Amino acid sequence: MAYDGELVKMENGRWARFQRCTICNAGHPDRDDLSILVAVELDEQYQDLLNAAEGSLELYRQKGIPVHVELAPDAQGKVRLTFEAVSEAVH
16 A cells, blocks of 8 residues: 555656645535545656665665655655664574
8 A cells, every 4th residue: 555755666667756636526516525646757856866765775675674765745856764673683
């Protein structure tokens, strides 16, 4: 299941970000709050930025460290990285 703001790499190798879009009127005059989640392809600047980030983050993933990448909410060309804590068992 996708969430609003999630970045995905499509089968064609291009990056897209899921975005919630409001459905206006949608044939239901009593419903104004309908929306749909769609993947919107990013422009070239973001394609290059995310391709570079993907390469460097692969090293963390190979070590089993989960990394979450998303565009900053203000979308000013910034990428936000979140590293999940990995608990190691002590023997």
